[in-house]
Amino acid sequence: MDRKKILFIVPSLKAGGAERITAFLTENLNPKLFEAKLIVVGFKKDVVYDIQNIDISFLNKSRYFKAIPLLLQMIKSEKPNIVFGSSGHINSTLGIFSLLFSNIKFIVRETNIVSTVNDFPQEKNRFLFFLMKQSYPFLDAIICQSTDMKTDLIQKLNINSSKITVINNPIINEIKTRRPKTESDKIKFITVGRMSWIKGHLRLLKVLSQLQYDFLYTIIGSGLAKECLIVEDEINRLNLSKKVRLIPFTQNVLSELQQHDFFLQGSYVEGFPNALLESCSVGTPVITFEVAGGTKEIIQNGINGFMVKNEEELLSLLNNLDLIQNIKTEDVLSSVATKFDKKKILRQYEDLFLSVSK
Structure with missing residues (x-):
């Protein structure tokens, strides 16, 4: 042939x-x-x-x-x-x-x-x-x-x-587990996505500013100068500058995902969230809004993460550390390894x- x-x-x-x-x-x-x-x-x-x-x-x-x-x-x-x-x-x-x-x-x-x-x-x-x-x-x-x-x-x-x-x-990268977490570490959240209104960075920041415990939050993403400035201004307005780290771009996204406890997705719509899938591929569970697109074809509630319908549900979930920290790394990995x-x-x-x- x-x-x-x-x-x-x-x-x-x-x-x-x-x-x-x-x-x-x-x-x-x-x-x-x-x-x-x-x-x-x-x-x-x-x-x-x-x-x-x-x-x-x-x-x-x-x-x-x-x-x-x-x-x-x-x-x-x-x-x-x-x-x-x-x-x-x-x-x-x-x-x-x-x-x-x-x-x-x-x-x-x-x-x-x-x-x-x-x-x-x-x-x-x-x-x-x-x-x-x-x-x-x-x-x-x-x-x-x-x-x-x-x-x-x-x-x-x-x-x-x-x-x-x-x-x-x-999943293009090799499946690998995230680093072990020590008890003294702060909860570390991460989001990977371009600086665009539709990615929902602002609503994630709003919810995080209301948490009842200390945390660190990393946002990896670039975009138009106007969009980046809006996010930076919101971080300052919510007094989160000491808790949020902005990374415009890095070749080491997988390494960053491995070093965090939860991947947060704030998008209002997702065709198919590649960064979310990559997070699962390194064993880092996902907390995301339930939106149109491929997100719900990846996330299994309680197995590799959680889906919420609104900001109130997200805040309640993030404050329930006993529940969200109960997810096992091996379950996150196995949930995506064969299907993708x-x-x-x-x-x-x-x-x-x-x-x-x-």
Whole structure:
């Protein structure tokens, strides 16, 4: 059987779930079945992932729309069997490209609960929503990271369910346990997520400021200067400056997760929370709001963490140390080890690619 040639397209290789998963697929697809190449719209200087074993081309464009002529040219010259996207504007453009290349299959990986994000005034992008509505029906296959995401696409974009496949994200790092905790340590919380209103940093800070015991809280994430300043101002307003540590970016996220007692997720919506899954993969339990998306496909209440419906429930739970500290590290690890195994997830992608390109 001839190998299937796949072009993967990402905006950049900066830190991000879509970028990491796409790089993982490009590097790890079975070379006997696939010839994979990664096209990056942005610049090599921004790369934060290991790309030594990847066939990769950088278009060196600061904005995606400036890269569209180059992408068309590369698709025409490379003659792939499949073109794969994993980012909003790219995905929408590929739907339009599919009308120009009848012999090529166009597959995208959706990253958002589209309608929910569109409901938040801080996150609205009506133009992107319009593009998706017009272009997504022309795609050959759409990968959703969660069942909520699939349902959303069917209802809001009128996508044929036969085109949609649910594939969760894998645990890419090796499973490992967190460091032993000594009795004298303060409770240590951690959140990993970009500085954006939709990630819920402010409501987490509000709840933490009301705790009845001492703690340390680490936030790892970068974002627009305005968003970062809002978080910093709230930390100062709540008199938490001596308890909160801000880290814009680090290559040692897993090490940080290992050194904390609980991962906190304040998001109002999550397509599929990669950082939350990584926390479970190092044995650190999660406390999160119950929201649309993939969170509830990972969290098992009382086994690897807890889900709450509102800030009052979160405060009550965090003050119940006897309950939340009863979770066992080995239970957290085993809850995700098999379900999100990277070899298992990789095979699901390979099966889809083969079936679509027949």
